Amino acid sequence: MNSGLATALKRIKFRLMAVWQFVCDLLPSSAARIDGVIAARMSREQLDGIELAFSPSAVSAIFERVCLLLPEKQSWYPDLRIWGDEKTDDVQIGVREAQIEGVQFRLNVADLRMPLVGDICLLARDFECVLATRGGAILRPYSESVVRAIMQSDAACYVRNPEGYLREAIQRDPETK
Template structure:
Protein backbone atom coordinates (compact mmCIF):
# COMPACT_ATOMS: atom_id res chain seq x y z
CA UNK A 1 0.00 0.00 0.00
CA UNK A 2 1.28 3.44 -0.91
CA UNK A 3 1.84 6.08 1.76
CA UNK A 4 -0.90 8.25 0.20
CA UNK A 5 -3.55 5.52 0.37
CA UNK A 6 -6.04 5.07 3.19
CA UNK A 7 -7.24 1.53 3.87
CA UNK A 8 -10.83 0.71 4.78
CA UNK A 9 -12.16 -2.83 5.00
CA UNK A 10 -15.79 -3.90 4.78
CA UNK A 11 -16.97 -6.44 7.32
CA UNK A 12 -20.49 -7.76 7.94
CA UNK A 13 -22.55 -5.54 10.23
CA UNK A 14 -23.97 -8.63 11.95
CA UNK A 15 -20.44 -9.70 12.96
CA UNK A 16 -19.65 -6.20 14.24
CA UNK A 17 -22.84 -6.14 16.31
CA UNK A 18 -22.15 -9.59 17.79
CA UNK A 19 -18.65 -8.43 18.73
CA UNK A 20 -19.77 -5.06 20.14
CA UNK A 21 -17.87 -3.23 17.38
CA UNK A 22 -14.58 -4.48 18.81
CA UNK A 23 -11.86 -5.37 16.32
CA UNK A 24 -9.80 -7.50 18.74
CA UNK A 25 -11.00 -10.82 17.25
CA UNK A 26 -9.64 -9.72 13.87
CA UNK A 27 -6.05 -9.52 15.12
CA UNK A 28 -3.35 -12.05 15.87
CA UNK A 29 0.43 -11.80 16.20
CA UNK A 30 0.78 -11.39 12.42
CA UNK A 31 -1.70 -8.51 12.05
CA UNK A 32 -5.35 -8.48 11.07
CA UNK A 33 -7.43 -10.97 9.12
CA UNK A 34 -11.15 -10.50 8.38
CA UNK A 35 -11.77 -14.14 7.43
CA UNK A 36 -13.43 -14.85 10.81
CA UNK A 37 -15.94 -12.06 10.22
CA UNK A 38 -16.92 -13.42 6.81
CA UNK A 39 -16.76 -17.16 7.60
CA UNK A 40 -20.51 -17.75 8.02
CA UNK A 41 -21.68 -14.43 6.56
CA UNK A 42 -21.36 -13.95 2.83
CA UNK A 43 -22.53 -10.87 0.95
CA UNK A 44 -25.52 -10.87 -1.35
CA UNK A 45 -24.88 -12.53 -4.70
CA UNK A 46 -24.96 -9.14 -6.46
CA UNK A 47 -21.88 -7.89 -4.56
CA UNK A 48 -19.89 -7.66 -7.83
CA UNK A 49 -22.49 -5.32 -9.30
CA UNK A 50 -22.52 -3.23 -6.12
CA UNK A 51 -18.71 -2.88 -6.13
CA UNK A 52 -18.74 -2.08 -9.87
CA UNK A 53 -20.82 0.99 -8.99
CA UNK A 54 -17.90 2.22 -6.88
CA UNK A 55 -15.05 1.54 -9.34
CA UNK A 56 -14.75 -0.23 -12.71
CA UNK A 57 -13.68 -3.87 -12.55
CA UNK A 58 -10.06 -4.61 -13.44
CA UNK A 59 -7.89 -7.59 -14.29
CA UNK A 60 -6.71 -9.54 -11.26
CA UNK A 61 -3.27 -11.09 -10.86
CA UNK A 62 -4.64 -14.05 -8.83
CA UNK A 63 -7.45 -16.58 -9.24
CA UNK A 64 -8.32 -15.96 -5.55
CA UNK A 65 -8.75 -12.21 -6.05
CA UNK A 66 -11.33 -9.96 -7.71
CA UNK A 67 -10.27 -6.36 -8.31
CA UNK A 68 -11.79 -3.02 -9.20
CA UNK A 69 -10.01 0.27 -9.91
CA UNK A 70 -6.25 0.78 -10.04
CA UNK A 71 -3.98 -0.40 -7.21
CA UNK A 72 -1.86 2.78 -7.45
CA UNK A 73 -4.95 4.97 -6.91
CA UNK A 74 -8.39 3.91 -5.63
CA UNK A 75 -8.95 0.17 -5.65
CA UNK A 76 -11.05 -2.63 -4.21
CA UNK A 77 -9.76 -6.15 -3.62
CA UNK A 78 -12.03 -9.07 -2.74
CA UNK A 79 -10.15 -12.15 -1.57
CA UNK A 80 -11.55 -15.68 -1.78
CA UNK A 81 -10.68 -18.89 0.01
CA UNK A 82 -12.47 -22.02 -1.24
CA UNK A 83 -15.17 -19.99 -3.04
CA UNK A 84 -15.85 -18.03 0.15
CA UNK A 85 -15.09 -14.32 0.52
CA UNK A 86 -12.71 -13.63 3.35
CA UNK A 87 -12.06 -9.94 2.79
CA UNK A 88 -13.23 -6.79 0.99
CA UNK A 89 -10.40 -4.26 1.10
CA UNK A 90 -10.64 -0.72 -0.25
CA UNK A 91 -7.74 1.68 -0.70
CA UNK A 92 -8.40 5.35 -1.30
CA UNK A 93 -5.85 7.65 -2.95
CA UNK A 94 -5.81 10.79 -0.81
CA UNK A 95 -4.17 12.77 -3.63
CA UNK A 96 -7.49 12.68 -5.47
CA UNK A 97 -10.85 14.34 -4.88
CA UNK A 98 -12.62 12.00 -2.45
CA UNK A 99 -16.16 13.39 -2.28
CA UNK A 100 -17.70 11.08 -4.88
CA UNK A 101 -15.87 7.90 -3.86
CA UNK A 102 -16.69 8.41 -0.17
CA UNK A 103 -20.39 8.52 -1.03
CA UNK A 104 -20.04 5.41 -3.23
CA UNK A 105 -18.07 3.41 -0.64
CA UNK A 106 -20.61 4.17 2.09
CA UNK A 107 -23.51 3.30 -0.22
CA UNK A 108 -21.85 -0.02 -1.18
CA UNK A 109 -21.17 -0.86 2.48
CA UNK A 110 -24.79 -0.22 3.42
CA UNK A 111 -26.11 -2.15 0.41
CA UNK A 112 -23.93 -5.13 1.40
CA UNK A 113 -24.97 -4.82 5.08
CA UNK A 114 -21.42 -3.99 6.12
CA UNK A 115 -19.65 -1.66 8.50
CA UNK A 116 -16.25 -0.02 8.09
CA UNK A 117 -13.10 -1.39 9.68
CA UNK A 118 -10.04 0.89 9.80
CA UNK A 119 -6.98 -1.34 10.38
CA UNK A 120 -4.77 1.69 11.09
CA UNK A 121 -6.87 2.57 14.14
CA UNK A 122 -8.09 -0.95 15.00
CA UNK A 123 -11.61 0.46 14.90
CA UNK A 124 -14.96 -0.74 13.60
CA UNK A 125 -17.53 1.97 12.86
CA UNK A 126 -20.94 2.43 11.27
CA UNK A 127 -20.92 2.88 7.50
CA UNK A 128 -21.55 6.60 7.07
CA UNK A 129 -19.80 9.53 5.45
CA UNK A 130 -18.90 11.22 8.74
CA UNK A 131 -17.05 8.16 10.07
CA UNK A 132 -15.18 7.59 6.80
CA UNK A 133 -14.17 11.25 6.46
CA UNK A 134 -13.09 11.34 10.10
CA UNK A 135 -10.94 8.23 9.67
CA UNK A 136 -9.35 9.65 6.53
CA UNK A 137 -8.65 13.00 8.21
CA UNK A 138 -6.82 11.36 11.15
CA UNK A 139 -4.86 8.87 9.02
CA UNK A 140 -1.15 8.67 8.34
CA UNK A 141 -1.99 8.86 4.63
CA UNK A 142 -3.59 12.29 5.18
CA UNK A 143 -0.55 13.42 7.17
CA UNK A 144 1.71 12.23 4.36
CA UNK A 145 -0.31 13.98 1.63
CA UNK A 146 -0.53 17.22 3.64
CA UNK A 147 3.19 17.42 4.47
CA UNK A 148 5.36 14.52 3.27
CA UNK A 149 8.60 15.85 4.75
CA UNK A 150 7.13 16.41 8.21
CA UNK A 151 5.52 12.96 8.12
CA UNK A 152 8.84 11.31 7.22
CA UNK A 153 10.65 13.29 9.91
CA UNK A 154 8.12 12.07 12.51
CA UNK A 155 8.61 8.45 11.42
CA UNK A 156 12.39 8.76 11.63
CA UNK A 157 12.09 10.07 15.21
CA UNK A 158 10.14 6.95 16.20
CA UNK A 159 12.70 4.52 14.81
Protein backbone atom coordinates in the same frame (compact mmCIF):
# COMPACT_ATOMS: atom_id res chain seq x y z
CA MET B 1 -8.44 -19.73 0.86
CA ASN B 2 -7.04 -21.20 4.05
CA SER B 3 -6.72 -18.78 6.96
CA GLY B 4 -2.91 -18.77 6.78
CA LEU B 5 -2.95 -17.76 3.13
CA ALA B 6 -5.70 -15.19 3.74
CA THR B 7 -3.66 -13.64 6.55
CA ALA B 8 -0.52 -13.65 4.39
CA LEU B 9 -2.37 -11.91 1.55
CA LYS B 10 -3.72 -9.28 3.93
CA ARG B 11 -0.21 -8.59 5.17
CA ILE B 12 1.20 -8.44 1.63
CA LYS B 13 -1.52 -6.03 0.52
CA PHE B 14 -0.93 -3.88 3.58
CA ARG B 15 2.78 -3.65 2.82
CA LEU B 16 2.13 -2.76 -0.81
CA MET B 17 -0.36 0.00 -0.16
CA ALA B 18 0.75 3.52 -0.98
CA VAL B 19 1.43 5.81 1.95
CA TRP B 20 -1.18 8.25 0.56
CA GLN B 21 -3.94 5.62 0.64
CA PHE B 22 -6.50 5.14 3.39
CA VAL B 23 -7.35 1.45 3.76
CA CYS B 24 -10.45 -0.11 5.27
CA ASP B 25 -12.05 -3.54 5.21
CA LEU B 26 -15.71 -4.48 4.91
CA LEU B 27 -17.05 -6.52 7.85
CA PRO B 28 -20.53 -7.76 8.74
CA SER B 29 -21.90 -5.59 11.56
CA SER B 30 -22.72 -8.76 13.49
CA ALA B 31 -19.02 -9.72 13.57
CA ALA B 32 -18.04 -6.34 15.04
CA ARG B 33 -20.41 -6.57 18.02
CA ILE B 34 -19.41 -7.03 21.63
CA ASP B 35 -22.30 -7.61 24.05
CA GLY B 36 -24.73 -6.53 21.32
CA VAL B 37 -23.02 -3.18 20.64
CA ILE B 38 -20.78 -2.40 17.67
CA ALA B 39 -17.21 -2.22 18.95
CA ALA B 40 -15.23 1.01 18.63
CA ARG B 41 -11.99 -0.89 18.01
CA MET B 42 -10.85 -4.47 17.43
CA SER B 43 -7.38 -6.00 17.42
CA ARG B 44 -5.81 -7.07 14.14
CA GLU B 45 -6.04 -10.67 15.36
CA GLN B 46 -9.79 -10.29 15.98
CA LEU B 47 -10.31 -8.69 12.58
CA ASP B 48 -8.28 -11.33 10.74
CA GLY B 49 -10.30 -14.07 12.44
CA ILE B 50 -13.66 -12.85 11.13
CA GLU B 51 -15.40 -15.10 8.62
CA LEU B 52 -17.48 -12.96 6.27
CA ALA B 53 -19.97 -15.75 5.40
CA PHE B 54 -22.04 -13.79 2.87
CA SER B 55 -24.90 -15.72 1.25
CA PRO B 56 -24.45 -16.69 -2.43
CA SER B 57 -26.96 -14.01 -3.46
CA ALA B 58 -25.11 -11.38 -1.38
CA VAL B 59 -21.79 -12.41 -2.98
CA SER B 60 -23.24 -11.86 -6.46
CA ALA B 61 -24.79 -8.56 -5.42
CA ILE B 62 -21.53 -7.31 -3.87
CA PHE B 63 -19.62 -8.07 -7.07
CA GLU B 64 -22.30 -6.28 -9.12
CA ARG B 65 -22.13 -3.22 -6.87
CA VAL B 66 -18.33 -3.07 -6.88
CA CYS B 67 -18.38 -3.24 -10.70
CA LEU B 68 -20.42 -0.03 -10.63
CA LEU B 69 -17.83 1.71 -8.44
CA LEU B 70 -14.64 1.11 -10.43
CA PRO B 71 -13.56 -0.84 -13.53
CA GLU B 72 -12.26 -4.36 -12.93
CA LYS B 73 -8.65 -5.07 -13.89
CA GLN B 74 -6.50 -8.14 -14.28
CA SER B 75 -5.40 -9.56 -10.93
CA TRP B 76 -1.94 -10.84 -10.10
CA TYR B 77 -3.40 -13.70 -8.03
CA PRO B 78 -6.15 -16.18 -9.02
CA ASP B 79 -8.09 -15.83 -5.73
CA LEU B 80 -8.05 -12.02 -5.81
CA ARG B 81 -10.23 -9.70 -7.86
CA ILE B 82 -9.24 -6.05 -8.25
CA TRP B 83 -11.17 -2.99 -9.38
CA GLY B 84 -9.67 0.46 -9.97
CA ASP B 85 -6.02 1.46 -9.85
CA GLU B 86 -3.71 0.16 -7.12
CA LYS B 87 -1.89 3.52 -7.03
CA THR B 88 -5.04 5.58 -6.46
CA ASP B 89 -8.45 4.13 -5.56
CA ASP B 90 -9.14 0.42 -5.65
CA VAL B 91 -11.19 -2.41 -4.24
CA GLN B 92 -9.67 -5.84 -3.68
CA ILE B 93 -11.81 -8.89 -2.95
CA GLY B 94 -10.28 -12.19 -1.92
CA VAL B 95 -12.39 -15.14 -3.09
CA ARG B 96 -12.33 -18.88 -2.63
CA GLU B 97 -14.83 -21.31 -4.14
CA ALA B 98 -17.54 -18.67 -4.67
CA GLN B 99 -17.09 -17.26 -1.14
CA ILE B 100 -15.76 -13.82 -0.31
CA GLU B 101 -12.82 -14.04 2.08
CA GLY B 102 -12.12 -10.32 2.38
CA VAL B 103 -13.09 -6.95 0.92
CA GLN B 104 -10.60 -4.09 1.11
CA PHE B 105 -11.07 -0.50 -0.06
CA ARG B 106 -8.03 1.72 -0.67
CA LEU B 107 -8.69 5.41 -1.19
CA ASN B 108 -6.33 8.05 -2.56
CA VAL B 109 -6.28 10.70 0.17
CA ALA B 110 -4.37 13.11 -2.11
CA ASP B 111 -7.40 13.22 -4.42
CA LEU B 112 -10.28 12.00 -2.27
CA ARG B 113 -13.40 11.32 -4.32
CA MET B 114 -16.40 11.96 -2.10
CA PRO B 115 -18.88 10.18 -4.41
CA LEU B 116 -16.76 7.02 -4.10
CA VAL B 117 -16.67 7.35 -0.30
CA GLY B 118 -20.46 7.73 -0.32
CA ASP B 119 -20.92 4.71 -2.60
CA ILE B 120 -18.68 2.56 -0.38
CA CYS B 121 -20.70 3.58 2.67
CA LEU B 122 -23.98 2.83 0.89
CA LEU B 123 -22.70 -0.60 -0.16
CA ALA B 124 -21.69 -1.33 3.44
CA ARG B 125 -25.06 -0.23 4.82
CA ASP B 126 -26.99 -2.20 2.19
CA PHE B 127 -25.18 -5.39 3.25
CA GLU B 128 -25.39 -4.62 7.00
CA CYS B 129 -21.64 -4.06 7.29
CA VAL B 130 -19.20 -1.71 8.96
CA LEU B 131 -15.72 -0.64 7.90
CA ALA B 132 -12.54 -1.44 9.82
CA THR B 133 -9.33 0.58 9.49
CA ARG B 134 -5.90 -1.05 9.42
CA GLY B 135 -5.45 0.17 12.99
CA GLY B 136 -8.63 -1.61 14.10
CA ALA B 137 -11.04 1.32 14.41
CA ILE B 138 -14.58 0.28 13.54
CA LEU B 139 -16.37 2.88 11.42
CA ARG B 140 -20.08 3.14 10.93
CA PRO B 141 -20.62 3.36 7.17
CA TYR B 142 -21.50 7.03 6.84
CA SER B 143 -19.43 9.51 4.85
CA GLU B 144 -18.91 11.81 7.84
CA SER B 145 -17.42 9.00 9.95
CA VAL B 146 -15.20 7.73 7.16
CA VAL B 147 -13.95 11.20 6.18
CA ARG B 148 -13.19 11.99 9.84
CA ALA B 149 -11.10 8.79 10.06
CA ILE B 150 -9.39 9.62 6.76
CA MET B 151 -8.46 13.12 7.92
CA GLN B 152 -6.91 11.69 11.10
CA SER B 153 -5.02 8.93 9.26
CA ASP B 154 -1.33 8.54 8.52
CA ALA B 155 -2.22 8.91 4.83
CA ALA B 156 -3.66 12.39 5.45
CA CYS B 157 -0.61 13.35 7.53
CA TYR B 158 1.60 12.29 4.63
CA VAL B 159 -0.47 14.17 2.05
CA ARG B 160 -0.44 17.37 4.15
CA ASN B 161 3.32 17.28 4.82
CA PRO B 162 5.25 14.46 3.11
CA GLU B 163 8.67 15.59 4.30
CA GLY B 164 7.55 16.06 7.91
CA TYR B 165 5.73 12.73 7.89
CA LEU B 166 8.80 10.87 6.63
CA ARG B 167 11.10 12.68 9.07
CA GLU B 168 8.83 11.70 11.98
CA ALA B 169 8.57 8.11 10.71
CA ILE B 170 12.37 7.85 10.64
CA GLN B 171 12.59 9.22 14.19
CA ARG B 172 10.05 6.64 15.41
CA ASP B 173 11.84 3.74 13.72
CA PRO B 174 13.70 1.75 16.41
CA GLU B 175 16.29 0.60 13.85
CA THR B 176 17.50 4.19 13.33
CA LYS B 177 18.24 4.75 17.03
